[in-house]
Amino acid sequence: MNVRYFPGCTLKTKAKDLDAYARRSAEALGVTLDEPKDWQCCGGMFTSANDEVATKLSSVRLLKDAAASEQPLVTVCSACHNVVKQTNHAMQTDAAFADRVNRYLGDDAYHGEATVYHYLELLRDVVGYGAIKEKVVNPLKGKKIACYYGCLLLRPGSVMRMDDPENPSIMEDLVRALGAEPVIFANRNECCGGYMTMESPALAQKKSEAVIRNAKANGADLIITACPLCRYNLNKQSDDLPIVYFTELLAEALGVKEEPHE
Amino acid sequence: MNNAQLRDEVIRISGVNPSKCMGCGKCSATCPAYDEMEFHPHQFVSMIKNGDLAPLLKSDSLFRCLSCFACVERCPRGVEPAKLIEAVRLQVIREKGANHLKPESVPAMVDEDLPGQLLVTAFRKYAK
Ligand code: SF4
Ligand code: SF4
Numbered sequence: 001m002n003v004r005y006f007p008g009c010t011l012k013t014k015a016k017d018l019d020a021y022a023r024r025s026a027e028a029l030g031v032t033l034d035e036p037k038d039w040q041c042c043g044g045m046f047t048s049a050n051d052e053v054a055t056k057l058s059s060v061r062l063l064k065d066a067a068a069s070e071q072p073l074v075t076v077c078s079a080c081h082n083v084v085k086q087t088n089h090a091m092q093t094d095a096a097f098a099d100r101v102n103r104y105l106g107d108d109a110y111h112g113e114a115t116v117y118h119y120l121e122l123l124r125d126v127v128g129y130g131a132i133k134e135k136v137v138n139p140l141k142g143k144k145i146a147c148y149y150g151c152l153l154l155r156p157g158s159v160m161r162m163d164d165p166e167n168p169s170i171m172e173d174l175v176r177a178l179g180a181e182p183v184i185f186a187n188r189n190e191c192c193g194g195y196m197t198m199e200s201p202a203l204a205q206k207k208s209e210a211v212i213r214n215a216k217a218n219g220a221d222l223i224i225t226a227c228p229l230c231r232y233n234l235n236k237q238s239d240d241l242p243i244v245y246f247t248e249l250l251a252e253a254l255g256v257k258e259e260p261h262e
Numbered sequence: 263m264n265n266a267q268l269r270d271e272v273i274r275i276s277g278v279n280p281s282k283c284m285g286c287g288k289c290s291a292t293c294p295a296y297d298e299m300e301f302h303p304h305q306f307v308s309m310i311k312n313g314d315l316a317p318l319l320k321s322d323s324l325f326r327c328l329s330c331f332a333c334v335e336r337c338p339r340g341v342e343p344a345k346l347i348e349a350v351r352l353q354v355i356r357e358k359g360a361n362h363l364k365p366e367s368v369p370a371m372v373d374e375d376l377p378g379q380l381l382v383t384a385f386r387k388y389a390k
Contacts, residue, residue: 047352194329199363
């Protein structure tokens, strides 16, 4: 099957691994990721104020492209996923906002018809964890993996609608399908410090340290994440616990983890 | 704008009704930035409800919120405090020359691994 795929800016620069392993794994699972032409940055963060229009237009353009193609729109970065889903939700539920956006764009009215999936949802709901399990050639036996969700994947739960925001299982179930053992830890859906690393590095450091300490205390060998910013913040505070993208683990289990990005 | 107009504007653009708050403090208890805030999420809610916006507009607490949405998810009354904080922050940074983050100060903060996502996010939060 074919889906529209929005990698986002950071996956073209500092997070090439997240992208490369996502592409390889999709191919191995029989999914073709079609990247739309001329996409723009999502902005990294959704502005919740309903009078903000300009900062949401890049997401609306992307959503309209997906709706026209009649394919679901898939993102893999937690932040892109959050911005695009929140924008689509606003287009569906806030008529005054949608009207301003549509008048600005000056063409066919869009009201949130596109379907947006995080790559994890594509794996769980479209491909299916059962089918993935059958394609695993290199089961990750004996590895204890802490799945770090952070904030952007799950919240607000009423809009993201991908899992229970307080007791998620989408990544743990994937880890099980790949043959490894998930480690459940309390801080898995608490903030890493996010963009505070510029404004107040000490605060960001405290938050990331807490995540790492908590994962280690529960016996993790490895932390996985879907977010380049989480990975950056956690990496700064981790000496011996590796922080990797979930797509790397997937590619490894599917036997397609070669040298990325050439 | 006077305080009452400002309150109405913040309520309008956030879509939040602070009168739903029952003052339980759960938003503040779960807030990861609590220790660094002069005014905590539940105080934003009650001060906005009362039209007491002047101290909030001057406070650095506006720039300590991580937009983690923990307060939104965990409020038992569905108040969504983070959206109020965002609306007040916008009142500040939308003024000419009031950007909290200036491009000149960025190079000193950047290291080799820093993802572009961090820069665009910080500018979206701190500047117009
Ligand atoms: S959690 Fe909700 S109801 Fe409780 S103080 Fe905060 S805003 Fe008010
Ligand atoms: S969104 Fe802001 S105010 Fe709410 S819990 Fe997170 S840091 Fe605290």
